[in-house]
Amino acid sequence: MNYETVIGLEVHAQLLTRSKMFCSCSTDYVNAPPNTHVCPICLGMPGTLPVINKKAVEYTIMTALALECTIPEYTKFDRKNYFYPDMMKNYQISQYDAPIGKGGCLAINSNGHQKKINITRVHLEEDVAKLLHRGEYSLVDVNRSGIPLMETVSEPEISSAEEARDYLIKLRTILRYLGVSTGNMEDGSFRCDANISIRPAGSKELLSKVEVKNMNSFKAVYQALKYESKRQRKVLEEGGTLVQETRGWMDEKEVTVSQRSKEYADDYRYFPEPDLPPLFFDRAWIEEIKARLPELPEARKERLMAQYGLPLYDASILTSSRAMADYFENCLKLTSPDKAKIISNWLLGDFSRLLNATDSDIENTRISPGLLVELLNLVDKGTISGPTAKAVFEKMFYTGKKASDIVAKGKLSQLSDATELNGIVKQVLANNAKAVADYKAGKQQALTFLTGQIMKATRGTANPAVVREILVHELGGG
Amino acid sequence: MNKLCQLTIHEAHELLKRREISSVELTKATLERIAEVEDKIHACVTVTGDMALKQAEEADGCIRNGNITPLAGVPVLIKDVICTKGIRTTCSSKMLENFVPPYDATVIGKLKTQKAVILGKGNMDEFAMGSSTEHSAFFPTHNPWNLGYVPGGSSGGPAAAVAGDEAIYAIGSDTGGSIRQPAGFCGVVGLKPTYGRVSRFGLVAFASSLDQIGPIVKDATDCALVMNAIAGYDSMDSTSVDYPVPNYVSYLKGDLKGLRIGIPREYFVEGMQSGVKSALEIAIKKLKELGAEIDWEVSLPSTKYALAVYYIVAPSEASANLARYDGVKYGFSEQDAGSVIEATEKTRQFGFGTEVKRRIMLGTYALSAGYYDAYYLKAQKVRTLIKQEYEQAFEKCDALVTPTSPTVAFKLGEKLEDPMQMYLSDVCTLPINIAGIPAISVPAGFVDGLPIGMQIMGKPFNEETLLHIAFAYEQATEWHKSKPEI
Numbered sequence: 001m002n003y004e005t006v007i008g009l010e011v012h013a014q015l016l017t018r019s020k021m022f023c024s025c026s027t028d029y030v031n032a033p034p035n036t037h038v039c040p041i042c043l044g045m046p047g048t049l050p051v052i053n054k055k056a057v058e059y060t061i062m063t064a065l066a067l068e069c070t071i072p073e074y075t076k077f078d079r080k081n082y083f084y085p086d087m088m089k090n091y092q093i094s095q096y097d098a099p100i101g102k103g104g105c106l107a108i109n110s111n112g113h114q115k116k117i118n119i120t121r122v123h124l125e126e127d128v129a130k131l132l133h134r135g136e137y138s139l140v141d142v143n144r145s146g147i148p149l150m151e152t153v154s155e156p157e158i159s160s161a162e163e164a165r166d167y168l169i170k171l172r173t174i175l176r177y178l179g180v181s182t183g184n185m186e187d188g189s190f191r192c193d194a195n196i197s198i199r200p201a202g203s204k205e206l207l208s209k210v211e212v213k214n215m216n217s218f219k220a221v222y223q224a225l226k227y228e229s230k231r232q233r234k235v236l237e238e239g240g241t242l243v244q245e246t247r248g249w250m251d252e253k254e255v256t257v258s259q260r261s262k263e264y265a266d267d268y269r270y271f272p273e274p275d276l277p278p279l280f281f282d283r284a285w286i287e288e289i290k291a292r293l294p295e296l297p298e299a300r301k302e303r304l305m306a307q308y309g310l311p312l313y314d315a316s317i318l319t320s321s322r323a324m325a326d327y328f329e330n331c332l333k334l335t336s337p338d339k340a341k342i343i344s345n346w347l348l349g350d351f352s353r354l355l356n357a358t359d360s361d362i363e364n365t366r367i368s369p370g371l372l373v374e375l376l377n378l379v380d381k382g383t384i385s386g387p388t389a390k391a392v393f394e395k396m397f398y399t400g401k402k403a404s405d406i407v408a409k410g411k412l413s414q415l416s417d418a419t420e421l422n423g424i425v426k427q428v429l430a431n432n433a434k435a436v437a438d439y440k441a442g443k444q445q446a447l448t449f450l451t452g453q454i455m456k457a458t459r460g461t462a463n464p465a466v467v468r469e470i471l472v473h474e475l476g477g478g
Numbered sequence: 479m480n481k482l483c484q485l486t487i488h489e490a491h492e493l494l495k496r497r498e499i500s501s502v503e504l505t506k507a508t509l510e511r512i513a514e515v516e517d518k519i520h521a522c523v524t525v526t527g528d529m530a531l532k533q534a535e536e537a538d539g540c541i542r543n544g545n546i547t548p549l550a551g552v553p554v555l556i557k558d559v560i561c562t563k564g565i566r567t568t569c570s571s572k573m574l575e576n577f578v579p580p581y582d583a584t585v586i587g588k589l590k591t592q593k594a595v596i597l598g599k600g601n602m603d604e605f606a607m608g609s610s611t612e613h614s615a616f617f618p619t620h621n622p623w624n625l626g627y628v629p630g631g632s633s634g635g636p637a638a639a640v641a642g643d644e645a646i647y648a649i650g651s652d653t654g655g656s657i658r659q660p661a662g663f664c665g666v667v668g669l670k671p672t673y674g675r676v677s678r679f680g681l682v683a684f685a686s687s688l689d690q691i692g693p694i695v696k697d698a699t700d701c702a703l704v705m706n707a708i709a710g711y712d713s714m715d716s717t718s719v720d721y722p723v724p725n726y727v728s729y730l731k732g733d734l735k736g737l738r739i740g741i742p743r744e745y746f747v748e749g750m751q752s753g754v755k756s757a758l759e760i761a762i763k764k765l766k767e768l769g770a771e772i773d774w775e776v777s778l779p780s781t782k783y784a785l786a787v788y789y790i791v792a793p794s795e796a797s798a799n800l801a802r803y804d805g806v807k808y809g810f811s812e813q814d815a816g817s818v819i820e821a822t823e824k825t826r827q828f829g830f831g832t833e834v835k836r837r838i839m840l841g842t843y844a845l846s847a848g849y850y851d852a853y854y855l856k857a858q859k860v861r862t863l864i865k866q867e868y869e870q871a872f873e874k875c876d877a878l879v880t881p882t883s884p885t886v887a888f889k890l891g892e893k894l895e896d897p898m899q900m901y902l903s904d905v906c907t908l909p910i911n912i913a914g915i916p917a918i919s920v921p922a923g924f925v926d927g928l929p930i931g932m933q934i935m936g937k938p939f940n941e942e943t944l945l946h947i948a949f950a951y952e953q954a955t956e957w958h959k960s961k962p963e964i
Binding site for chain 1: 560561569574577580581583679680682683685686687713715717794795797798801802804806807808818819822842845846847850854
């Protein structure tokens with residue numbers, strides 16, 4: 001039988017607020033010693049009360065609006081009750097039936113075709129503490145307790161591991177554009193749980209769904225869902241039955257393992273949080289937030305193509321991060337629009353290569369847009385050659401120095417003087433008699449070799465056009 | 479007995495201001511009184527004598543510098559459900575027997591700003607769940623008017639302490655009558671303010687949507703003075719309301735002309751003691767003599783559902799509020815267990831008393847999938863109805879008067895084995911918490927030597943009218959001046 005895969009994703013993103021969700025403790029806990037960013041409120045001590053962080057609500061509204069959700073008249077918080085030692089109050093303040101955002105969507109581009117994934121809801125809750133298991137005992141680090149956590153739930157409309165990955169990347173890009181979350185999966189500030197099931201193609205009925213947890217990277221999400229959709233098909237093909245359960249992804253073994261069966265729905269005994277009155281939204285505030293939303297990646301991509309005539313490929317990559325797109329447009333502010341493709345080539349080429357190689361981000365680069373434009377101007381004026389520019393760029397990348405300084409110090413100005421070059425060409429020809437003979441025998445590649453030797457002799461500064469002219473002349477061709 | 483401990487706040491204040499007494503003398507007198515009668519009354523869980531005397535010295539210093547507030551230097555007992563920095567806050571539970579909060583409740587901070595002297599912590603029903611203070615995990619408190627009787631609850635310790643002159647005044651909490659019912663049983667004045675009038679920050683939560691802190695005092699003037707100090711918006715409590723706090727003392731007037739007082743018939747319930755009924759009738763007559771217009775035609779028909787609503791809403795909230803006591807972070811912790819789940823279970827099994835466990839189970843059940851709509855949601859709807867009925871009643875009345883409890887204090891042990899009977903002793907006070915409105919209990923007579931409480935209910939954020947009526951009634955009667963022989 002032919003089966004189709006049905007996936008729904010729940011994404012938890014820590015919000016980049018300065019203080020926690022319900023108290024004034026700092027959220028900057030990642031490098032802090034355990035239990036240093038805590039207070040009676042986030043420790044859940046008796047008699048303490050939560051106070052809503054307005055910024056967290058604002059960030060959630062921003063996200064909900066960016067995902068085209070409806071912002072209802074009011075929202076409220078609820079208590080989700082269950083016992084676990086990572087939860088200080090043994091209930092989590094979350095949102096049940098009145099989330100901040102409802103009914104949005106996210107467009108993804110998978111395998112070249114567009115698809116809209118509907119978003120069920122975007123809501124706000126508090127993160128829990130971290131348990132550190134030490135074999136015989138466990139330790140609790142409460143620093144994370146109370147960090148604002150925004151949950152985005154998709155409809156079960158994702159049909160493959162590829163789509164799931166694309167959805168996640170797209171969602172993360174939007175959160176980063178909005179500046180509401182770092183979106184880092186590795187440090188746990190962006191987490192994903194998946195519900196996955198299969199069904200006979202075309203059928204409406206869903207078979208038992210599996211919740212997959214413990215996927216700590218985009219790759220893990222992709223692999224786990226790929227694995228799980230295969231596993232479920234295999235179970236049915238071998239005549240087995242699927243059970244509703246929670247399975248954990250094992251990164252090293254590349255398999256999912258059953259954690260617990262979920263034959264009955266969990267009963268979290270949700271009820272309205274009596275310590276927090278419902279929030280009635282001031283529509284003017286919502287409109288003001290809407291007006292402040294930055295241009296989102298999709299719109300920006302379209303604009304870059306229209307405004308600068310960039311190809312889809314370039315525009316997609318340039319807008320994959322707000323910082324990259326900002327960098328690109330900041331460069332263009334300093335030069336003319338017809339340089340768009342050249343700047344894009346630099347950003348997509350050497351710049352990205354060096355950022356990757358050094359595992360750094362464009363936000364922290366030493367090359368400001370002004371410095372890059374200066375380098376391009378040197379090439380334009382013929383002061384340096386293209387190959388030299390690449391070398392100078394690399395120096396700039398590591399040192400942050402001006403291109404003109406590097407050129408002056410390294411005597412890297414382009415050598416275009418025919419008399420001077422003539423001498424060097426003659427020398428090279430004399431030293432490479434075999435290549436000269438090859439060329440004369442009709443081997444065109446010999447010309448490339450000889451050009452390379454000349455470039456080498458001039459440390460790349462020779463003007464290639466002039467060199468070619470002299471070479472052809474000296475070799476008696478053309 | 480040193481007579482100083484019998485003073486009211488305003489009497490003590492006058493003497494302190496005139497420097498006829500010092501706060502140290504007053505505090506010593508109160509501590510001596512505690513030493514004298516505490517083994518009979520058992521009102522206190524913790525007495526912080528040394529700390530109190532230090533605070534008294536500080537208060538005296540301020541007073542000498544001409545810096546005197548109405549509560550400066552006057553000793554107060556705090557119900558042990560309100561967090562006090564550096565003083566253990568037990569909620570009369572084994573679970574928190576050794577819990578010392580590193581923070582003060584907002585109310586405690588306000589009292590400290592006024593240079594109040596904290597005597598210690600008052601006994602109560604465990605986690606404020608009960609109506610007799612017999613559910614204290616430590617010991618029951620006895621009624622100063624008759625030691626064989628309960629002082630009411632859950633603020634039984636604070637009420638008995640004020641009645642027995644172990645404290646000049648006390649701070650209690652009221653979720654379903656926990657200030658008013660013991661105030662009534664002990665012959666003192668107790669006010670449950672409007673929900674949101676006083677900050678709950680630092681009040682260990684029982685039922686968050688019903689809990690409210692309030693004064694337990696000897697007369698209406700003291701009540702106004704304490705309210706002046708503790709009322710007001712607190713940014714730490716999102717349910718507190720930013721509504722102006724009047725000077726309550728300025729409303730204390732001797733006549734009731736122009737006020738319309740309603741008598742809701744549903745509160746004169748079946749099973750009401752005849753002595754209570756006749757005392758109330760006499761008291762209402764007195765209110766009329768003072769100039770009030772009495773409306774006997776007030777009806778609050780949904781009152782009969784208040785008890786049911788309360789015993790769904792309060793335990794539901796409690797089941798979540800008390801979930802944090804798991805032995806992991808603070809308080810009692812049973813370590814003899816094979817797993818974290820077993821440790822949590824045992825901690826809660828041994829750390830909580832029977833009544834607390836009963837209510838946690840009731841609440842857990844009421845919130846369970848499949849029952850939520852029938853119980854919790856339905857209860858919230860009825861709650862809205864009850865509120866609306868009060869709003870309607872207050873369209874034509876300035877206040878409503880009822881007994882605080884259908885009976886006077888009962889014997890120790892009398893209702894301990896019958897939770898339903900115990901719950902019924904709050905039948906007149908519960909609806910007020912359900913509606914979120916303010917109500918005060920004032921002494922209004924005796925039956926067989928045990929005090930009767932009259933409850934006056936008012937419009938939201940209209941405590942001043944209640945204090946006005948209480949004050950006028952007090953001026954015309956002597957009940958509040960009666961003292962028990964211990």
